[in-house]
Structure formats: C-alpha cells, structure tokens
Amino acid sequence: MSLQAYRRIQQVAESPRQTEYRLFAQVTGALIKAQETKATGGALMEALDWNRRLWSTLSTDCGSPENKLPKELRAQIISLGLWVNRYTSEVMRNKADIDALIDVNKAIMEGLAMQAQIAAQANPQPISAQV
Incomplete structure (x- = not known):
C-alpha cells in the first residue's frame, strides 16, 4: 500500500480528536x-518550534467564529497557547526547562484520550466498521 493511500485511509478512519491526539503524541515525542x-x-529548536506552531494553530482555530467548541474552552486553549509561546521563548534562552511544555501536552493528550473513550462508549461502532 502506498503512503498516500495509507494517509487517505487514516484520515477517513480517524476522528478529529484522534488526529489531534496523534499530532500531540508526535510533537510531545519530539520534545x-x-x-x-x-x-x-537546531535539534532542540526544531522540537520547540514544532510545539509552538501546533499551539499557534490551535489558538488561531479557537479564535475562529466557526469553531464549535464551547466559548470558555476555546478561551482556555488560547490562553494555554499564549503561555506556550512565552514559555518556549524562555526555554530557547536557557531560562527554563522543557518539562512544563511536555507536561501540558501530556495533560491535553489525556483529555483527548478520555473524550475519545467517552465517544466510543456512547456510539459503539459495528465490528465491520472497526476493521
């Protein structure tokens, strides 16, 4: 199977939350x-920049009027994104360590995993759809 075919299948099979979880896992793994x-x-800066871009994208998306998340949650994500941006600058200047960025990402991943589990319990898929 070609890489493009695999990616198409993956996009169809994944929920948006699963995609977000996968991306957080990749970025957090790099951190x-x-x-x-x-x-x-360069190696450190690349991981930090990737994390910063992820949070910037999430913040921008949460600022969009089309975003369907609750307003309070969107505000919290934007606030975290601003903190990540500032804290990343501190890490880049060797004034802070990377641990807090990893901890925040792991907390988000736990929340996404919990949401996926709740959704799966609420809407069980037929066995044929899981294959």
Missing part, C-alpha cells in the same frame, strides 16, 4: 527526545 538526549541548538 521528550530533545529532553532525553539533552539536545541543544
């Missing part, structure tokens, strides 16, 4: 790797 290898310079 953890940077932390574990004590990365500096």
